Amino acid sequence: xxxxxxxxxxxxxxxxxxxxxxxxxxxxxxxxxxxxxxxxxxxxxxxxxxxxxxxxxxxxxxxxxxxxxxxxxxxxxxxxxxxxxxxxxxxxxxxxxxxxxxxxxxxxxxxxxxxxxxxxxxxxxxxxxxxxxxxxxxxxxxxxxxxxxxxxxxxxxxxxxxxxxxxxxxxxxxxxxxxxxxxxxxxxxxxxxxxxxxxxxxxxxxxxxxxxxxxxxxxxxxxxxxxxxxxxxxxxxxxxxxxxxxxxxxxxxxxxxxxxxxxxxxxxxxxxxxxxxxxxxxxxxxxxxxxxxxxxxxxxxxxxxxxxxxxxxxxxx
Amino acid sequence: xxxxxxxxxxxxxxxxxxxxxxxxxxxxxxxxxxxxxxxxxxxxxxxxxxxxxxxxxxxxxxxxxxxxxxxxxxxxxxxxxxxxxxxxxxxxxxxxxxxxxxxxxxxxxxxxxxxxxxxxxxxxxxxxxxxxxxxxxxxxxxxxxxxxxxxxxxxxxxxxxxxxxxxxxxxxxxxxxxxxxxxxxxxxxxxxxxxxxxxxxxxxxxxxxxxxxxxxxxxxxxxxxxxxxxxxxxxxxxxxxxxxxxxxxxxxxxxxxxxxxxxxxxxxxxxxxxxxxxxxxxxxxxxxxxxxxxxxxxxxxxxxxxxxxxxxxxxxxxxxxxx
Numbered sequence: 077x078x079x080x081x082x083x084x085x086x087x088x089x090x091x092x093x094x095x096x097x098x099x100x101x102x103x104x105x106x107x108x109x110x111x112x113x114x115x116x117x118x119x120x121x122x123x124x125x126x127x128x129x130x131x132x133x134x135x136x137x138x139x140x141x142x143x144x145x146x147x148x149x150x151x152x153x154x155x156x157x158x159x160x161x162x163x164x165x166x167x168x169x170x171x172x173x174x175x176x177x178x179x180x181x182x183x184x185x186x187x188x189x190x191x192x193x194x195x196x197x198x199x200x201x202x203x204x205x206x207x208x209x210x211x212x213x214x215x216x217x218x219x220x221x222x223x224x225x226x227x228x229x230x231x232x233x234x235x236x237x238x239x240x241x242x243x244x245x246x247x248x249x250x251x252x253x254x255x256x257x258x259x260x261x262x263x264x265x266x267x268x269x270x271x272x273x274x275x276x277x278x279x280x281x282x283x284x285x286x287x288x289x290x291x292x293x294x295x296x297x298x299x300x301x302x303x304x305x306x307x308x309x310x311x312x313x314x315x316x317x318x319x320x321x322x323x324x325x326x327x328x329x330x331x332x333x334x335x336x337x338x339x340x341x342x343x344x345x346x347x348x349x350x351x352x353x354x355x356x357x358x359x360x361x362x363x364x365x366x367x368x369x370x371x372x373x374x375x376x377x378x379x380x381x382x383x384x385x386x387x388x389x390x391x392x393x
Numbered sequence: 394x395x396x397x398x399x400x401x402x403x404x405x406x407x408x409x410x411x412x413x414x415x416x417x418x419x420x421x422x423x424x425x426x427x428x429x430x431x432x433x434x435x436x437x438x439x440x441x442x443x444x445x446x447x448x449x450x451x452x453x454x455x456x457x458x459x460x461x462x463x464x465x466x467x468x469x470x471x472x473x474x475x476x477x478x479x480x481x482x483x484x485x486x487x488x489x490x491x492x493x494x495x496x497x498x499x500x501x502x503x504x505x506x507x508x509x510x511x512x513x514x515x516x517x518x519x520x521x522x523x524x525x526x527x528x529x530x531x532x533x534x535x536x537x538x539x540x541x542x543x544x545x546x547x548x549x550x551x552x553x554x555x556x557x558x559x560x561x562x563x564x565x566x567x568x569x570x571x572x573x574x575x576x577x578x579x580x581x582x583x584x585x586x587x588x589x590x591x592x593x594x595x596x597x598x599x600x601x602x603x604x605x606x607x608x609x610x611x612x613x614x615x616x617x618x619x620x621x622x623x624x625x626x627x628x629x630x631x632x633x634x635x636x637x638x639x640x641x642x643x644x645x646x647x648x649x650x651x652x653x654x655x656x657x658x659x660x661x662x663x664x665x666x667x668x669x670x671x672x673x674x675x676x677x678x679x680x681x682x683x684x685x686x687x688x689x690x691x692x693x694x695x696x697x698x699x700x701x702x703x704x705x706x707x708x709x710x711x712x713x714x715x716x
Contacts, residue, residue, distance in 0.1 A: 224597060
């Protein structure tokens with residue numbers, strides 16, 4: 077268990093991309109850490125990150141083959157070699173397919189499945205339970221986002237990822253997918269995010285007030301929620317952007333600052349070159365982190381997890 | 394005088410009844426067979442984290458007769474979120490002392506693992522909670538259980554299985570190291586509830602909402618059934634948390650470390666130390682077949698009455714106050 081670290085400082089350029097190249101598993105995927113089993117989440121992010129680099133084409137091709145092989149018959153993608161069930165990570169795959177311009181029958185089925193997937197808190201049983209024993213979380217359960225796993229409640233992070241993916245799919249594929257369904261679902265989910273916003277202007281995992289007590293926001297979920305609201309709710313996100321900028325200046329979490337960088341770049345509030353003032357930690361063995369950091373430093377002005385100009389409504393950084 | 398029962402009193406009691414019924418139905422799965430014997434629980438006074446905690450921990454393990462030689466040990470602290478205003482997490486000095494104690498006693502390997510329920514950047518929580526500075530070689534020892542490889546375990550709750558972190562499944566001995574805290578959903582959180590951290594976020598998310606859909610009590614019982622027989626507990630009660638725990642409560646100096654191999658007995662003793670009636674907690678009554686009588690617990694070290702203090706309870710759990 078006490079594994080030796082892999083040197084991630086391999087050269088003067090793109091050390092993170094080299095780290096990702098070196099840590100790809102034999103099946104074409106990536107684990108969360110070197111030598112661990114492949115999971116869909118780090119595999120999608122590593123694939124997106126390496127897609128920036130033409131020299132990584134062989135690695136990207138192998139990863140793409142694995143992701144295609146993980147398509148599930150009904151909809152979605154399995155989340156690891158042994159877990160053949162679709163969950164929130166299917167949104168990440170939709171984003172990847174949109175980035176690659178792939179709109180096949182599986183993608184269309186999965187968009188339909190995403191439209192139909194809602195948080196269980198709005199269902200009959202949940203509402204009946206809440207009527208008997210009032211829920212101590214103060215939020216509007218009629219506003220359903222997306223759950224981490226089907227048949228559970230909506231939370232901020234999976235909802236943000238689903239909005240980002242469906243917005244991107246809508247812009248990329250237009251009428252080839254169920255645009256009306258996508259738009260209605262995004263509207264509901266955006267309102268859910270706004271309803272779950274914490275008193276300090278940011279977001280945590282999705283509980284703003286529990287048992288008469290306001291809960292604080294977190295930096296990473298604040299960044300993700302803002303990315304989810306980027307396309308249609310920019311005006312309503314203004315106060316939250318100030319919270320995100322505060323987090324950018326003060327957060328010690330490398331993962332949070334990586335998401336904040338992507339978020340603030342997409343809102344035109346940060347340049348590619350700017351580094352977080354407070355983030356701690358040296359070279360990391362965290363593959364997911366390395367991939368997200370790479371995306372935050374992507375050369376395109378609109379980072380790959382952000383939105384095309386036409387949707388973001390922005391003309392310059 | 395006519396006795397009445399309002400909804401606030403009825404629901405926890407109904408929950409306890411359901412849990413007891415659940416345990417009875419699933420007795421073959423939930424309880425080891427054979428005659429019941431008393432479980433040893435050791436309570437040692439430790440006034441502060443500045444004391445020689447290594448000595449305390451070696452004494453506590455010895456009082457409970459724990460053998461660790463040659464075993465792969467997973468220390469599972471309670472690492473949740475960080476706030477400088479309160480004391481959410483197991484103090485890293487207790488964890489550091491446990492690492493040294495288990496190594497001195499001949500453990501083959503000592504790993505620290507945790508999978509927080511709300512925060513994805515586990516190492517950042519650990520950094521803020523001073524784990525890096527207090528525990529030698531912390532990062533080399535640490536496994537983020539949220540993103541570990543996983544194994545499937547059948548029949549977790551009813552017919553539903555669950556994926557659990559391999560580091561926990563494969564350990565010879567898991568040491569649950571919770572903070573002694575009140576909890577706004579379960580009343581009290583100690584060594585049994587602490588096992589929510591071995592459920593991987595990579596499968597179930599942040600929070601691990603699936604466990605709420607299984608039911609908190611059935612989930613605690615099931616995790617204890619799966620992992621309890623290779624478990625030991627070291628509870629950090631030097632400074633605990635009262636009120637609106639497990640995150641927004643108030644620090645409460647209690648000055649104890651609590652040890653034992655039977656997590657039900659340990660948690661029942663924790664309740665008594667906190668001035669809480671363990672018979673009011675559905676997961677304890679469910680796990681103990683409704684019998685949490687003190688004669689089943691062989692109390693070692695300090696007597697409970699010498700260290701007990703009433704931890705403040707939120708109004709939803711006021712009925713738990715031990716009379």
